[in-house]
Amino acid sequence: DAKTTQPPSMDCAEGRAANLPCNHSTISGNEYVYWYRQIHSQGPQYIIHGLKNNETNEMASLIITEDRKSSTLILPHATLRDTAVYYCIVRTTGNQFYFGTGTSLTVIP
Amino acid sequence: SQTIHQWPATLVQPVGSPLSLECTVEGTSNPNLYWYRQAAGRGLQLLFYSVGIGQISSEVPQNLSASRPQDRQFILSSKKLLLSDSGFYLCAWSGLNYEQYFGPGTRLTVT
Numbered sequence: 001d002a003k004t005t006q007p008p009s010m011d012c013a014e015g016r017a018a019n020l021p022c023n024h025s026t027i028s029g030n031e032y033v034y035w036y037r038q039i040h041s042q043g044p045q046y047i048i049h050g051l052k053n054n055e056t057n058e059m060a061s062l063i064i065t066e067d068r069k070s071s072t073l074i075l076p077h078a079t080l081r082d083t084a085v086y087y088c089i090v091r092t093t094g095n096q097f098y099f100g101t102g103t104s105l106t107v108i109p
Numbered sequence: 110s111q112t113i114h115q116w117p118a119t120l121v122q123p124v125g126s127p128l129s130l131e132c133t134v135e136g137t138s139n140p141n142l143y144w145y146r147q148a149a150g151r152g153l154q155l156l157f158y159s160v161g162i163g164q165i166s167s168e169v170p171q172n173l174s175a176s177r178p179q180d181r182q183f184i185l186s187s188k189k190l191l192l193s194d195s196g197f198y199l200c201a202w203s204g205l206n207y208e209q210y211f212g213p214g215t216r217l218t219v220t
Contacts, residue, residue: 034208043199043211066120087152091207096168099145099153 132200
């Protein structure tokens with residue numbers, strides 16, 4: 001029960017912004033959206049999270065729509081090292097994460 | 110700073126053999142701890158989580174079990190491995206904002 005929907009794959013040109021969408025139409029009012037990424041054969045890496053306001057950190061920006069039914073992770077200047085599977089996850093009130101299959105982002109030189 | 114360790118990194122075990130995977134966390138106290146499994150080409154499946162010593166919650170019924178004998182130690186076990194137990198096993202702990210930090214993982218192949 002991942003509660004999120006993501007496109008299975010995306011490509012992005014190196015140096016351009018990568019915009020990864022996520023739908024979470026059944027999200028509850030107090031559930032947060034988290035983003036992780038997983039580079040091949042490694043453990044997932046935490047990127048960012050948010051509730052309803054847009055968030056930015058050194059890795060990425062998170063844009064959450066006003067109705068909170070969807071969000072977009074933005075990598076402002078994608079590099080080859082950003083090639084990974086990106087997971088959008090809704091944290092349940094039980095503080096557990098349910099990972100879906102994510103979006104496989106390929107950054108193209 | 111906090112670090113999380115898992116061992117072994119890789120493991121090849123025959124069907125029917127026992128399993129013990131260990132995870133330890135440094136630099137934090139009373140963390141929430143998690144075990145996940147990732148089958149080849151698939152997403153992560155939450156197996157167990159623990160909010161304290163001796164407190165284990167199971168997400169998926171199977172032939173695996175977990176224990177937390179110490180605050181920063183989480184162990185995944187099986188008495189008899191199945192072929193379907195093959196996968197990438199990941200341990201994680203959660204921080205103040207419930208974000209999870211993952212260990213390097215153990216790649217288990219059951220033959």
